[in-house]
Amino acid sequence: MTKGISRRQMLTALGGAVVGGALVSAMPAVAAPTLPMGQVWTPHKLDPVACAPYAHEGYWHNGYGCCYGVFYSIVGTMGEKYGAPYNQFPFHMMEVGKSGISEWGTICGALLGAASAFAMFWGRKERDPMVDELFRWYEKTALPIYNPGADSRVPDAIPTNVAGSVLCHVSVSKWSYETGIDANSKVRSERCGRLTADVAMKAIEIMNAKIDGTFKGAFAKQDSVAYCGDCHGKGKESPLLKGKQDCTPCHSGTDHTQNKFKNHP
Amino acid sequence: MTKGISRRQMLTALGGAVVGGALVSAMPAVAAPTLPMGQVWTPHKLDPVACAPYAHEGYWHNGYGCCYGVFYSIVGTMGEKYGAPYNQFPFHMMEVGKSGISEWGTICGALLGAASAFAMFWGRKERDPMVDELFRWYEKTALPIYNPGADSRVPDAIPTNVAGSVLCHVSVSKWSYETGIDANSKVRSERCGRLTADVAMKAIEIMNAKIDGTFKGAFAKQDSVAYCGDCHGKGKESPLLKGKQDCTPCHSGTDHTQNKFKNHP
Numbered sequence: 001m002t003k004g005i006s007r008r009q010m011l012t013a014l015g016g017a018v019v020g021g022a023l024v025s026a027m028p029a030v031a032a033p034t035l036p037m038g039q040v041w042t043p044h045k046l047d048p049v050a051c052a053p054y055a056h057e058g059y060w061h062n063g064y065g066c067c068y069g070v071f072y073s074i075v076g077t078m079g080e081k082y083g084a085p086y087n088q089f090p091f092h093m094m095e096v097g098k099s100g101i102s103e104w105g106t107i108c109g110a111l112l113g114a115a116s117a118f119a120m121f122w123g124r125k126e127r128d129p130m131v132d133e134l135f136r137w138y139e140k141t142a143l144p145i146y147n148p149g150a151d152s153r154v155p156d157a158i159p160t161n162v163a164g165s166v167l168c169h170v171s172v173s174k175w176s177y178e179t180g181i182d183a184n185s186k187v188r189s190e191r192c193g194r195l196t197a198d199v200a201m202k203a204i205e206i207m208n209a210k211i212d213g214t215f216k217g218a219f220a221k222q223d224s225v226a227y228c229g230d231c232h233g234k235g236k237e238s239p240l241l242k243g244k245q246d247c248t249p250c251h252s253g254t255d256h257t258q259n260k261f262k263n264h265p
Numbered sequence: 266m267t268k269g270i271s272r273r274q275m276l277t278a279l280g281g282a283v284v285g286g287a288l289v290s291a292m293p294a295v296a297a298p299t300l301p302m303g304q305v306w307t308p309h310k311l312d313p314v315a316c317a318p319y320a321h322e323g324y325w326h327n328g329y330g331c332c333y334g335v336f337y338s339i340v341g342t343m344g345e346k347y348g349a350p351y352n353q354f355p356f357h358m359m360e361v362g363k364s365g366i367s368e369w370g371t372i373c374g375a376l377l378g379a380a381s382a383f384a385m386f387w388g389r390k391e392r393d394p395m396v397d398e399l400f401r402w403y404e405k406t407a408l409p410i411y412n413p414g415a416d417s418r419v420p421d422a423i424p425t426n427v428a429g430s431v432l433c434h435v436s437v438s439k440w441s442y443e444t445g446i447d448a449n450s451k452v453r454s455e456r457c458g459r460l461t462a463d464v465a466m467k468a469i470e471i472m473n474a475k476i477d478g479t480f481k482g483a484f485a486k487q488d489s490v491a492y493c494g495d496c497h498g499k500g501k502e503s504p505l506l507k508g509k510q511d512c513t514p515c516h517s518g519t520d521h522t523q524n525k526f527k528n529h530p
Contacts, residue, residue, distance in 0.1 A: 184500075242438055
């Protein structure tokens with residue numbers, strides 16, 4: 001917490017910026033960057049059942065993971081059917097979302113893959129309600145549902161749970177905590193591989209409805225977000241926060257958020 | 266929390282999957298998806314000082330936000346200098362990270378933009394330590410540092426703080442809480458616009474070192490992650506969690522994580 005005036009602030013107040021420890025003068029104005037491919041692409045309807053195996057296989061393919069799996073099952077399969085521009089995308093980039101971005105456990109990569117696919121076809125005004133629907137469904141639905149049959153990487157049955165959060169850390173850790181299954185096991189990976197197919201199917205269902213002009217979200221704002229939003233939000237008493245995630249996992253005083261650095265366990 | 270056997274589990278145990286309420290038979294095995302552009306791209310060194318204004322302007326450009334800003338300042342400027350394949354990327358997609366993905370407050374979009382750019386050029390084994398370095402720097406550094414001079418969108422000085430987290434919700438809300446500045450204000454937006462330039466410069470510094478073969482992370486594993494990792498982790502007593510984020514914001518029992526649904530404030 002830097003509340004006083006630091007050397008850096010002092011320097012920036014003088015019109016310069018500190019870069020790598022050296023003072024450089026303020027940047028000249030630059031033209032807004034050009035957008036060589038700034039237009040959203042045309043979406044095509046897809047068959048969720050036909051795309052699901054691509055998501056599950058994509059999860060395991062080269063170890064690229066959940067984000068790649070969902071994204072390829074949408075944009076990749078569109079490319080296999082319709083060619084350019086869909087098949088020109090550098091799909092390897094989508095490995096970025098694996099394990100919540102390089103194992104950091106932030107956003108569930110499957111959800112990032114779906115939101116990224118949405119962003120190919122719809123700007124934020126159209127897209128945000130689609131993301132809301134997908135993310136709220138994810139928070140509340142017992143997953144995984146999909147069964148890959150002979151393509152399963154483990155013989156085990158995969159128990160389900162409700163993640164309650166769109167964050168990889170909470171989603172995976174809560175599943176492991178409730179099932180007792182090692183977060184580093186192949187069973188947990190297969191859980192995420194199947195969940196990748198679930199997210200892809202739900203995302204395609206949302207996209208198809210959007211294309212048909214019948215999209216209408218089924219999931220209302222979470223109770224906690226509505227409750228907290230009464231005071232915390234734009235134009236409210238405390239307009240100091242940002243976000244649409246369910247507030248409950250981190251702000252309801254559960255045992256999990258108590259002080260784990262003293263007298264624990 | 267679904268611990269019992271649900272109808273869905275029963276159905277999947279029988280070898281089927283529930284899709285849209287209907288029982289479909291298990292999917293046949295499919296070939297692993299092809300990867301039309303599955304190879305990482307060749308990276309080029311960039312000048313962080315020259316790229317920073319693109320990040321800041323990119324943040325404001327079309328309202329595309331932080332993720333687009335960082336990504337364009339790296340891959341876009343590479344495209345302006347070297348052409349294809351860099352300039353062929355559908356940059357509009359990167360709006361996806363705005364406000365932690367469609368206002369959800371998950372990963373800071375600036376960090377997602379940088380990690381996505383890294384993923385263009387390096388596979389996960391090479392990339393993960395680069396992401397660790399960038400994300401740990403972000404958790405610990407008082408931001409924003411960058412000053413756009415005449416390009417600033419507000420006349421105000423922008424106070425800094427240490428986010429302590431890579432999550433947009435925590436980063437923005439903590440900054441607003443500590444400074445008292447409305448999270449919905451233009452000053453807060455400019456804070457994020459400048460932070461976008463800061464993240465771009467740090468990401469480019471890391472990329473340049475990686476290209477030169479001199480990259481070596483300066484930030485060690487966080488104290489909390491090391492402490493908690495003594496028992497929670499692969500091969501440990503409790504291998505039930507996933508993630509590399511600083512554990513402190515959510516697991517140290519602060520006032521912010523107490524029960525906000527009873528007797529609050």
